[in-house]
Amino acid sequence: KNEVEQSPQNLTAQEGEFITINCSYSVGISALHWLQQHPGGGIVSLFMLSSGKKKHGRLIATINIQEKHSSLHITASHPRDSAVYICAVGETSGSRLTFGEGTQLTVNP
Amino acid sequence: GAGVSQTPSNKVTEKGKYVELRCDPISGHTALYWYRQSLGQGPEFLIYFQGTGAADDSGLPNDRFFAVRPEGSVSTLKIQRTERGDSAVYLCASSLIGGPPFNEQFFGPGTRLTVL
Numbered sequence: 535k536n537e538v539e540q541s542p543q544n545l546t547a548q549e550g551e552f553i554t555i556n557c558s559y560s561v562g563i564s565a566l567h568w569l570q571q572h573p574g575g576g577i578v579s580l581f582m583l584s585s586g587k588k589k590h591g592r593l594i595a596t597i598n599i600q601e602k603h604s605s606l607h608i609t610a611s612h613p614r615d616s617a618v619y620i621c622a623v624g625e626t627s628g629s630r631l632t633f634g635e636g637t638q639l640t641v642n643p
Numbered sequence: 644g645a646g647v648s649q650t651p652s653n654k655v656t657e658k659g660k661y662v663e664l665r666c667d668p669i670s671g672h673t674a675l676y677w678y679r680q681s682l683g684q685g686p687e688f689l690i691y692f693q694g695t696g697a698a699d700d701s702g703l704p705n706d707r708f709f710a711v712r713p714e715g716s717v718s719t720l721k722i723q724r725t726e727r728g729d730s731a732v733y734l735c736a737s738s739l740i741g742g743p744p745f746n747e748q749f750f751g752p753g754t755r756l757t758v759l
Contacts, residue, residue: 538685567748577686577734577750620685629674629699631748633685 537561540621540634547641553608555637557621560602567631568595568606569620577620580606611641645669647751649735655757656725664720664754668737675718676748677710678734686734692718725758732756 538559547553557566568580581588581595583604588595592611597604608615621634648667656662668675673694678686688702692712700710707725712718722729732753738746 569750574752576752577736579747579749582747622685629691629693630676630688630702631678631686632688633678635683635685 536634537632538621538623538634540619540637542637543635544638545640547611547639549612549641549643551611551641553611553615553639553641555606555619555621555639557604557606557634558602559604559621559623559632561623561632562626563623564626565624566597566604567622567624568604569622571618571620571636573617580619608639613641613643616640647735647737647749649733649751649754651754652752653755653757655759657759658725658727660725660758662722662725662756664722664733664756666718666720666735666737666751668716668718668735669749670716672737672739672749673715674738674740674746675712676736676738677718677720678736680732680734680753682731689720689733722756725756727758730756730758 541556565582565584567582569577570580571577583597592609594607618636618638620636622631650665675692677689680686690710691699695715707723710720732755734753735751736748738748740746
């Protein structure tokens with residue numbers, strides 16, 4: 535069992551739909567990161583959070599420390615949101631990030 | 644205001660050859676990380692530098708892999724006797740500080756290594 539698990543692995547949506555990507559982890563963490571990776575490999579950090587909720591434009595990230603679970607929501611999805619979304623955790627015992635396998639999101643016009 | 648840069652962007656080599664991959668972190672970032680990403684997978688940790696020293700190299704897969712950061716800025720990941728299984732995208736990231744409480748990591752565009 536991976537330390538960081540994401541669901542779904544693949545997600546196809548129509549433009550305008552509300553999207554949720556889930557992340558569960560099994561280790562103690564100091565922070566959880568949501569990252570976006572476009573074709574060609576570039577990774578952009580979307581959120582870093584250790585509690586509660588953060589919002590940035592149409593993106594919302596929540597985390598429940600007790601349940602070891604985080605969600606990334608995209609409101610009013612757009613084709614340009616199509617990318618791989620990766621959840622990563624920073625463990626309390628070290629400095630490395632441990633990554634989920636990513637969720638491939640495709641938003642069709 | 645440059646971000647993290649990596650060179651080369653693509654590297655094709657033959658099995659058994661030696662390769663060097665370079666990472667230029669954001670100026671002033673003391674922490675530097677190397678990750679490796681195979682096709683369809685999330686990145687995997689290789690090594691973490693705090694300043695000039697490797698604070699955690701437990702992710703290096705074997706002794707063919709080595710990384711240096713002699714002046715605490717630019718880092719080079721070195722792979723000896725490359726194997727086809729080394730083919731992947733090698734990602735570098737930097738952060739202002741390393742270790743908990745975690746600082747945001749900024750990623751470079753990666754180097755795509757192909758071993759024929």
